[in-house]
Amino acid sequence: MSIGVLREGPLHAALKDWLAEPGDRAEVRVDRFHIDLVRADGELVEVQTGSFGPLGPKLDLLLESHRMRIVHPIAAQRRIVRVDEHGEVLAARRSPKRAGTVELFHALVGLPTLLDHPNLVVEVILTSEDHVRTATTARRRRRQSDSGERRLVEVLERVELRRPDDLLSALPPLPDDAFTTRELAAALRCPVALAQRAAYRLRALELVEAAGKRGHAPLHRLRRASSDR
Template structure:
């Protein structure tokens, strides 16, 4: 079946979907007004989402209460930037210093952080080695900005995965030493996780939405977070 999803998917999406498929699974299945990437033989609905999660909102609203659903989100743990010419011949390649991890999923969970508490939802983060295929550098625009081809992501291999099926799974990603210290600021969370400040802000926002973190007052002007007593229950 050539569904709407097939027409819009990129090479990374297609490769991950093929990798996930097992005997008895069905791809691109029509569910009312929606098309599901993969329907497992046991009935689980699987959606591969390489970008933001907000487009999944209507699908989750319509289907989640009656069906087990899994969002599979590929993250580039290792990436190589490959420049190709118009004929697809490789001009250059280099390793990117950027390395993603499971925490990157919080960039996407900001769309609906509390939904991870739903008993039918699982989020699986696939840590991947990827090639980012791009055209040659195109110089600069009239405004002086460098033109950059966003290219496309291609799967090389899956190097690991992390499954989040409840708020307690998300809570387990917090550094134990930070939790043991009691209340902490977002900046301290950023340092403990070894991530940029904006990502730490999203982690804190999502964990508050899941009621994993609670307000613990302020230190100066900085709001304090603390682990909720029920977070690891």
């Protein structure tokens, strides 16, 4: 079994199997990196369940000479499942949290202009997942911690992002007038902290621009070329 397989979690493994097509090769070494799937047409496919930051060295080396696809799952629906030490289900409840494509801004940490590369496709997969946790939580530095593990239940939707403008099309409509990050949060239906990340990354992609201030709050607005969509 390869190093890549040994390190992958159940969600990663399930998505890799779900994505596999006839002619694909799994866990292939390309240059000095292991690649999740290599398509028959040569496209390199990486399933990334967390931040894209760790992919930086791999992308730096491979993107100039290979077509690549990063597949990122977002739990649009989630169930919290508690299990005992034998894996038997003790309790299950539906999480009220609903997530959408806006969650991608968490993953783009450190690589805000990633969507601007012509050899790269980012595919967001909206999923139904079980988040499986143990019956008891471990204590770390006086705080309870249980990262659990994500398990795929169903793929609900696939969204391909081939260029920066595709990101705007995949989000709820942004305000037509200049907006604060708090107003952006309301438009995207997300926490203000995530809206702040979104504003930073949208500026880096030149999809929005600075628009002065309202009081002490910085303002942003859609760039003219992007707003005519």
